[in-house]
Amino acid sequence: MTDERWPGEWMRGVLSLCVLRVVADGPTYGYAIAARLGEAGLGSVKGGTLYPILTRLEAEGLVSSSWEAGDGGPGRKFFTLTGNGAEALRERSEQWQVFTERAAGLLSTPSLPV
Amino acid sequence: MGRVLNSTDQAWRDDLLLRLRLLDVPGARIGEVLAEVESHVAETGERPREAFGTPKEYAGQVAAALGVTPVGPWAQVRSGLSWRDLCLAVVCGLSGYAFATALWALGAGEPTTVGLPTWLVALTAALVLGGCALRFVLQARHSPDADPVVDPRDGADMVPFGGRQVALLVGLPLLMLVGMVAGGLLTR
Known part of the structure; x- marks a missing residue:
């Protein structure tokens, strides 16, 4: 499966956790986060979806941000994982693991003949 | 500061600014949002509209992300x-x-x-x-x-x-x- 378009409700459920995971790799900015999510096979994430997620993560204290000047460009906003963010990432990743295993377990059960 | 917006994009930005104001998003946060849009479209070469949708939709998403609940326009006029x-x-x-x-x-x-x-x-x-x-x-x-x-x-x-x-x-x-x-x- 290449260039996937996953159901919107799945993306809404997991995107914020995935963004947190990308930011955990070191300070990074919006466009690079979107590119990393694309590389991971999550499809193309638009700015209109990504920045409100980052805003929410920042409001929750899970990431912090700072602006850095670009070469003649409008600059980049870098996001960094906070201590609380690292904690939340660990907890939610574990939960997500269990959740997806259970869902996959159910989905792979052969259906009863009608 | 690089100005990368043409007149259509400028109108989009102005509309977004107005709608964020109407939703009672704090001025400093509006500045962040506008700078994010400017930075993002400069990086991707997209038009603000294709990357962020309509100003109305995007302002709504930002307000929801911040948990801002707007006071009605009449209450605002009366209090002001x-x-x-x-x-x-x-x-x-x-x-x-x-x-x-x-x-x-x-x-x-x-x-x-x-x-x-x-x-x-x-x-x-x-x-x-x-x-x-x-x-x-x-x-x-x-x-x-x-x-x-x-x-x-x-x-x-x-x-x-x-x-x-x-x-x-x-x-x-x-x-x-x-x-x-x-x-x-x-x-x-």
Whole structure:
């Protein structure tokens, strides 16, 4: 499966956790986060979806941000994982693991003949 | 600061700014949002509209992400209005009318207006009008609830009160007053 378009409700459920995971790799900015999510096979994430997620993560204290000047460009906003963010990432990743295993377990059960 | 927005994008940005204001998003946060959009479209080469959707949708998403619940527009108007402002507006209107009438009379060469010397009416009205204008300007500049949209990158006001706005605010009334004198002169 290449260039996937996953159901919107799945993306809404997991995107914020995935963004947190990308930011955990070191300070990074919006466009690079979107590119990393694309590389991971999550499809193309638009700015209109990504920045409100980052805003929410920042409001929750899970990431912090700072602006850095670009070469003649409008600059980049870098996001960094906070201590609380690292904690939340660990907890939610574990939960997500269990959740997806259970869902996959159910989905792979052969259906009863009608 | 690189200006990367063309006029359509500028209109999109202005619309977003207005809608965020209407949703009661704090000025500093609006500055962040505008800078994010500018930075993102410069990086991707997308138009703001294709990357962020319509200003209305995006403003709604930002407000939801911040958990901001807007006060209704009527509540906002009511809380922002005081009796003093209303009185000031009435005085401003009346003195404007008196000034215009007196200027017309001056142009037409009439020595009296509403039973008083025309020059006295014009002078008094001009002074009152000037005082009201000064009060409005000072109030707008030093209002405690002014919540400027600040650029997070350099601390600049992103919605500056520029030369064009000043020219329009001063020039338009001035033009009308000159028109009154000219109108009066034509009746001679």
